[in-house]
Amino acid sequence: MLRVTDIACELIRRPSVSPDDSGCCAYLADLFTQAGFQVRHLDFNDTKNLWVTHGEGAPLVAFNGHCDVVPPGPEDSWKFPPYSATIEGDTIWGRGASDMKGPLAAIVVAMLEYVQANPNHPGTLALLVTSDEEGWAYDGTGKALKTLLDEGTKIDYCIVGEPTSDNTFGDMIKVGRRGSISAHMEVRGKQGHVAYPHLADNPIHRLSPFLTELLAIHWDHGNDSFPPTTLQVTNIHAGTGAVNVIPNLVTIDFNLRYNTMLSADEIESRITKMAEAYALDCTFKWNPSANPFVTRDRNLIGAIARAIIRETDKTPAEGTGGGTSDARFFALHKIPVVEFGPSNETIHAINERVSIGDLEACVRIYKAAIEDLHNPAGI
Ligand SMILES: [Zn+2]
Numbered sequence: 001m002l003r004v005t006d007i008a009c010e011l012i013r014r015p016s017v018s019p020d021d022s023g024c025c026a027y028l029a030d031l032f033t034q035a036g037f038q039v040r041h042l043d044f045n046d047t048k049n050l051w052v053t054h055g056e057g058a059p060l061v062a063f064n065g066h067c068d069v070v071p072p073g074p075e076d077s078w079k080f081p082p083y084s085a086t087i088e089g090d091t092i093w094g095r096g097a098s099d100m101k102g103p104l105a106a107i108v109v110a111m112l113e114y115v116q117a118n119p120n121h122p123g124t125l126a127l128l129v130t131s132d133e134e135g136w137a138y139d140g141t142g143k144a145l146k147t148l149l150d151e152g153t154k155i156d157y158c159i160v161g162e163p164t165s166d167n168t169f170g171d172m173i174k175v176g177r178r179g180s181i182s183a184h185m186e187v188r189g190k191q192g193h194v195a196y197p198h199l200a201d202n203p204i205h206r207l208s209p210f211l212t213e214l215l216a217i218h219w220d221h222g223n224d225s226f227p228p229t230t231l232q233v234t235n236i237h238a239g240t241g242a243v244n245v246i247p248n249l250v251t252i253d254f255n256l257r258y259n260t261m262l263s264a265d266e267i268e269s270r271i272t273k274m275a276e277a278y279a280l281d282c283t284f285k286w287n288p289s290a291n292p293f294v295t296r297d298r299n300l301i302g303a304i305a306r307a308i309i310r311e312t313d314k315t316p317a318e319g320t321g322g323g324t325s326d327a328r329f330f331a332l333h334k335i336p337v338v339e340f341g342p343s344n345e346t347i348h349a350i351n352e353r354v355s356i357g358d359l360e361a362c363v364r365i366y367k368a369a370i371e372d373l374h375n376p377a378g379i
Helices: 002-012 022-035 097-117 143-148 204-217 264-277 298-312 327-332 357-376
Strands: 040-041 049-055 060-066 087-090 089-094 126-131 157-160 172-174 180-190 230-238 250-257 280-289 316-317 335-340 352-356
Touching: 002 022, 002 089, 002 097, 002 357, 022 040, 022 049, 022 097, 022 126, 022 335, 049 097, 049 143, 060 097, 089 097, 089 357, 097 126, 097 352, 097 357, 126 143, 143 327, 157 298, 157 327, 157 357, 172 298, 180 204, 180 264, 204 230, 204 250, 204 264, 250 264, 264 280, 280 335, 298 335, 327 335, 352 357
Parallel strands: 060 126, 060 157, 157 335, 172 316
Antiparallel strands: 040 049, 049 126, 087 089, 089 352, 172 335, 180 250, 180 280, 230 250
16 A cells, blocks of 8 residues: 555655646546546646546545645755655655645545445545646636536535644644635826826825725624634736826725625625725726635534544644635535645745654544544444
8 A cells, every 4th residue: 555655755746836737637547546446537728637436325525635736936945856755754845745745645545545444335435636726726626526516426525635734733624714805996097297287187096095995994893703804905006107297097906805794796896886986987807716605514524523633632623714725616516615634834835844744644534534424423
């Protein structure tokens, strides 16, 4: 049986910056085919997706992971080359070690070992892997999942192997995520000479009171599962560069991370109405990229939490913080989904790395969660 370190290193050595999978899916497809799993490629444009199953019928317990990584940045700043998968003591170094080729390897080993020990297990065990989670994610998990669901596949539970551990291994599972919506706003005025302002219309001045009100909005207090909604301005551009020209246009970008007390429609409509109240000559381009969600399914949360407690003797917190992840696509289709994996300390950073001990614990935790979900109440 392959060890989790072998598979993690094989994956890390492939420089799979999204959406290029550098052969990761083919490598995984081979492993699963040899172990008697059904393997299906669901590729769209330049994105590779893999759907792997074993067994049939309900309950269908699916894992989800991505084999793409973010770029390594300046390679000479790394202690070891980012795609060398160097092992030093208990640590594997390399881009994707923790996000998420390490935990993806742990999922693979958990699935292979579970099926080897339980060839006639009840229900179905599955894995959906994509090569575009870190990029635009247009052709990744979302599209592959929709294809499967449209064909009638019913997924009962999903575990995403994102690195969720915060300060110590096993201290956090993610049971939800905030929503994210970005806006690109253009406010038009009339260009002119600063000495003749009556002949011009300064869009920066027009934007200013609107922006003050926008930043002062108190969206909500948050709720049991989520912190309050926040808004951050990320870009403002205006001006010709000359000090004596009133510009004719100002553009501004902002993003909201919002909770389940709001919807993207409500946010759009409130901000659009505010702009109307200020009589701004403006247009908005909205990009609602993720809806907020929270999983309430205690079977799923319980299965992963019990497995973590058995491993670490500590009860994991149930969090909703951080950025978005592919869990959102499962939530969109009302599939109970949780995320659990190793430490998030070095994700996307120079010198990304992961503890081998933590990956081996992940294997045991994922395996225990599968057993629990396939055999509710230990029957
Ligand atoms: Zn990730």
